[in-house]
Amino acid sequence: MQILLPCFLSLTAALWAGPLTATRLLRAASDAHDLIVILLDGFRWDYLDIHKRGGFPGFDKFLDDGVRAEYLNPTYPPNSFPNWHTIVTGLYPESHGIVGNFMYDEERNASFNLNHLETTSDPLWWQDSEPLWITTTKSGLDTALFLWSRCDVPWEGKILPKYCVPFEETPPNTQLFVKNLNQAVDMIQNEGYKLAMVYEEVIDTQGHAYGPTSPEVTVALRDTNVVVLSDHGMTDAGPKDKMRLDLAPCLDYAQVVKTTEHAGYINILPAKGYVEQVEESLKSCPDVSDNVEVVMKENMKERYHYKDHRLIHEIIVLPKPGFYIKSPETNYSLPEREGTSVGQHGFDHTLDQTPDMRGILFAWGPSFVSGHKSGVVEQVDVYGLLCRALQLSCHAYNGTMEHVEDFFDTGSSSGAPFSSHPSYLIYLFVGVASFIALAVGATRGLG
Structure with missing residues (x-):
């Protein structure tokens, strides 16, 4: 990870704003x-x-x-x-600490939810x-x-x-x-x-x-x-563009503290002592395992710059091209429901995949x-x-x-x-x- 100090040179740029302004x-x-x-x-x-x-x-x-x-x-x-x-x-998000639109901090039992902006105002999310x-x-x-x-x-x-x-x-x-x-x-x-x-x-x-x-x-x-x-x-x-994958049948409620995000990836926080069991359940889940990549946080490839922060949970599930991961829509899911969007982002764009x-x-x-x-x-x-x-x-x-x-x-x-x-x-x-x-x-x- 390369970190540089900016060069402080003079720069000017002009704005052309069209007929309205x-x-x-x-x-x-x-x-x-x-x-x-x-x-x-x-x-x-x-x-x-x-x-x-x-x-x-x-x-x-x-x-x-x-x-x-x-x-x-x-x-x-x-x-x-x-x-x-x-x-x-x-x-990168792993350095500035805002690692998703939806985050869960187990230490504080606090949730960051794009759809409930009152949850995003806590200064503790923003101090990194x-x-x-x-x-x-x-x-x-x-x-x-x-x-x-x-x-x-x-x-x-x-x-x-x-x-x-x-x-x-x-x-x-x-x-x-x-x-x-x-x-x-x-x-x-x-x-x-x-x-x-x-x-x-x-x-x-x-x-x-x-x-x-x-x-x-x-x-x-x-x-x-x-x-x-x-x-x-x-x-x-939309359904005609990407096949939906439902992870809910793959997960045991007793083994999961929280799932966050949907569509382009799911981040899973297993309960203490259940990391291997949750990983194995996902990798062997019918109709799902062949269409996703299940990655332990420490094994995320360097091109993602997405593993060195405590708010990135232990397991990350990435859909293969052509697939979309539904939010599990359970009481441990964040967001709580998938929604109806037909346009979406959040998918793996590294190596020009998306x-x-x-x-x-x-x-x-x-x-x-x-x-x-x-x-x-x-x-x-x-x-x-x-x-x-x-x-x-x-x-x-x-x-x-x-x-x-x-x-x-x-x-x-x-x-x-x-x-x-x-x-x-x-x-x-x-x-x-x-x-x-x-x-x-x-x-x-x-x-």
Whole structure:
């Protein structure tokens, strides 16, 4: 596991936001320390190609005048909360401690449940690694966050960003995104904020409800206008696409303390003294054992970076391609039910097994090369990019600047002192996706 200190060089990036917000954004002149980070949830790496029929002038602007990664590779597991925290720490989940959308801490008998946000607010879940907004706050940079993870959880019991609206599930509503983005720009322009982070989940919502290639996703993209980065993609996971595997008949209630997650993997905490029995039951279970890989935590391959944390339980069950693991739906399962989603993520994306899990990274502005397609960028690389944009001395992280160096135009004025830059909007506009269970009409599917 390689950990590097970021290089602290000057970086500028400009934001083009399309017709909904372009006028205000272009008036929002600021210096190059200012940064807007936008996370658009569930934006798969090939959505623009799939949905070309929708027409997206904002994305066309990025592609024509900016730089894009071939794709953004999420951390494992490619789900929301783990990747959200990787973006703002540069660490793999096994290092930053948010190892899933659903977690169970046996020592505290505490559950972390994406579908019950009151369970995610306990500061003890979040103390393994300092997020970017705490680093900026400690450095004296006013920071605003809109619907971004648990920005309301105090660091070390007392430190909070100056402005925070924490994540909550909301119905599909692009107008809320526009409102939040405009407020973020106002705060940077008129109130001296240096970092604003805005989250939007319309893409992920429509992807879960209708699948990743539906017309509803096209409409959501058209309303969103601008995207820079996402944490994971989405794959078709309806009954016609992936065969369901039910682990409940394979498990003896008396031998299991808790199961967490579903779909792309299941993490199992056996009762004390029953690890081998549970492992053997899974490996010999009819109609299941031939279609899954049962792995002891210590034997997880290094490419996953998913074994060195106490909240990762002893047994991990991975479905083979074409299969989907149902939540056991018992009183020891987290989540408690499977849901009805036909679009899903969380599947093994290592070794290119599930390319649908890939996300995107775009950037546009005076510091970036124009019309350039870069190579593959890892999710753990994004943190260094953000720190460099802010000229901020951040903590050590698992990524590298090597994967994003060719984003920058070395012949531009980006290397000049910040005071020499002209007075125009200078932002890095970055977005991240997540894995969320949301209601569509009267039906709610687990993410």
